[in-house]
Amino acid sequence: MSAIPQQTSQPTWQHRLAERGVDRRLWLLLPATVFVLLLFVYPFLYGLSLSFQPANGGGVLANYDKFFGDAYQRDTVATTLKIALPAALLNVLAAVPIAFRLRGRFRGKRLLTTILVVPITLGTVLTAQGLLNYLGPTGWLNRILLSLHIVDDPIRLTNNYWGVFFSLVITGFPFAFLLVLSYLSGIDPTLERAAATLGASRAQRFRRITLPLLAPGLATTFLLTFVLAFSVFPSAVLVGNPAGSTRVISLAAYQAAYEQYDYSYASAIAMVMGAVELVVVAIVLVWRSRLYTGSTGGKG
Amino acid sequence: MSQKVRTIRATPLGWVIWAVVVFFFVNLAGVVLSVLVSSFGTKWFDTWFPSGFTTQWYGDAWREFTLFHVIVVTLLVSALVVVLSVLVGAPAAYVLARKNFPGKRLVYLTFLLPILMPPITYGIPLATVLYKFGFAGHLSGVVLANLVPSVPFVILTMTPFIEQVDPRIEDAARMLGAGTRSVFLKILAPLLVPGLLASAILVLVRTVGMFELTFLTAGPDSQTLVVALYYSMSAAGIRAQQSVDAMAVIYTAMMLVLLVVALRFVNPTQLVARVKEEPSE
Numbered sequence: 001m002s003a004i005p006q007q008t009s010q011p012t013w014q015h016r017l018a019e020r021g022v023d024r025r026l027w028l029l030l031p032a033t034v035f036v037l038l039l040f041v042y043p044f045l046y047g048l049s050l051s052f053q054p055a056n057g058g059g060v061l062a063n064y065d066k067f068f069g070d071a072y073q074r075d076t077v078a079t080t081l082k083i084a085l086p087a088a089l090l091n092v093l094a095a096v097p098i099a100f101r102l103r104g105r106f107r108g109k110r111l112l113t114t115i116l117v118v119p120i121t122l123g124t125v126l127t128a129q130g131l132l133n134y135l136g137p138t139g140w141l142n143r144i145l146l147s148l149h150i151v152d153d154p155i156r157l158t159n160n161y162w163g164v165f166f167s168l169v170i171t172g173f174p175f176a177f178l179l180v181l182s183y184l185s186g187i188d189p190t191l192e193r194a195a196a197t198l199g200a201s202r203a204q205r206f207r208r209i210t211l212p213l214l215a216p217g218l219a220t221t222f223l224l225t226f227v228l229a230f231s232v233f234p235s236a237v238l239v240g241n242p243a244g245s246t247r248v249i250s251l252a253a254y255q256a257a258y259e260q261y262d263y264s265y266a267s268a269i270a271m272v273m274g275a276v277e278l279v280v281v282a283i284v285l286v287w288r289s290r291l292y293t294g295s296t297g298g299k300g
Numbered sequence: 301m302s303q304k305v306r307t308i309r310a311t312p313l314g315w316v317i318w319a320v321v322v323f324f325f326v327n328l329a330g331v332v333l334s335v336l337v338s339s340f341g342t343k344w345f346d347t348w349f350p351s352g353f354t355t356q357w358y359g360d361a362w363r364e365f366t367l368f369h370v371i372v373v374t375l376l377v378s379a380l381v382v383v384l385s386v387l388v389g390a391p392a393a394y395v396l397a398r399k400n401f402p403g404k405r406l407v408y409l410t411f412l413l414p415i416l417m418p419p420i421t422y423g424i425p426l427a428t429v430l431y432k433f434g435f436a437g438h439l440s441g442v443v444l445a446n447l448v449p450s451v452p453f454v455i456l457t458m459t460p461f462i463e464q465v466d467p468r469i470e471d472a473a474r475m476l477g478a479g480t481r482s483v484f485l486k487i488l489a490p491l492l493v494p495g496l497l498a499s500a501i502l503v504l505v506r507t508v509g510m511f512e513l514t515f516l517t518a519g520p521d522s523q524t525l526v527v528a529l530y531y532s533m534s535a536a537g538i539r540a541q542q543s544v545d546a547m548a549v550i551y552t553a554m555m556l557v558l559l560v561v562a563l564r565f566v567n568p569t570q571l572v573a574r575v576k577e578e579p580s581e
Contacts, residue, residue, distance in 0.1 A: 025395060025480070029395045031392070032455065033410075039444060039448050040413065043426040043428070043430075047428065050425070098317055118559065122552060125529050125530050125551075126552055130331030133335055134327075140334060140348075173324065223416070227416060231419055233420060234530055250420040250512075253420060253424055269424075270422075270423075277418060
């Protein structure tokens, strides 16, 4: 439709290309493509090749040997997954029933969703500072628990695994909730009404109609929440125990680059990090591709 | 159905769910308020509230952390990132929304990857490259690094807005003799103002809050507020805890202002997908 024949010597091949969608408007894609190639693809490939050129000599794979040979470094992969997977899973699973209750219209919905956006904008650094104050040994939570005689000694919730976990829930849950809510709202409500007319109970409607349509959206939500949790960095340092139980892989990469100035080793760790993340992403995507993705499902 | 506003019916499960939501909000309020109260407190050890209240920490934080400079840098970086990412991203979003062409899926995937990857993963190689060419450590490096997730974000948020514009409007304009430039400036741009505003504001909020990429590329003179806050926190003990809290409150206030502005233009759930509301019969 947009293929207006040009007054040039070769109208035929231009016309043929235009029929396949190649015309002058594709030039609009150029700035973004050049940009992504220069600032994302090139640095990534540069980092990849740098990781095979160890700073201190050795074989091509010396950096990777060094990483996987050292238990202190190798364990960061497991540490990261141990924090990120449960946090992402909890965020998604908690978001489903709440979003299910809150879909559709009701008074105060906009206010509720607005409050939920706040933690996303607080960012990890402020959340960390707040958690240190609030959950610390003399913080409000411990004071309440102590004065109600629920515990005898202050419980330790900061500078360990739980501090990081809570910070991931505070920033990740609202994000997961808003995504799930938008996927749920994307499901045509008439389908459920039709099922109800045909005699399906509330539980049956959820299990047989809503859940299958929602599942691809849930997979996407899990992925995005997981990516957020996987790259946990500031909170692992500030509310975690960066030398021990919350020494995550991004911290190892940062230390290699900015404390030891070994960019080659740091790139290798970054590549390991990317690879581990892509494995999880790939598993979820394969599972997701086996689900129904139709026009009535959530977008994505 | 005459009743347009649905009220929540209270089943046992419903009560549990509401309890969880309230519990979450109470703790969230505790986290935020503890910072706020501490920033106005004089001395706060082992008591419910500080022994007295003062505003001196704000003055201290303002001077000690050179906050004026930091805020100027933050605003400058964010403004540059917003303008550049919209200029680069919007035309690409137009092509992806309107056209099918060979290799479209590959192009789309390449644009998605920077959002799917953890910032540290590509941030470290990116910072290395930026240092190599002398960008890092300056404002330009911070802006370039922040553009990497912002441009794809603009593309993702703009595409549905462009899809909503009827292509026949453009065809009609072309029929009447408008060139590509005037189609864009006189037809599409005015129709896309809501989409442009939405993506610009979302990018602004993300850039002000972006920690990792700025942290990896900023020099002493190009720190944004989040990064300055991180440094002041990780050097705890040197400075009074309360002036760090004061700085955190300033950061939150700035974010809240942005958020209130943002929510005038975008629906919270619109962050990710278009929302089909229940039809109101």
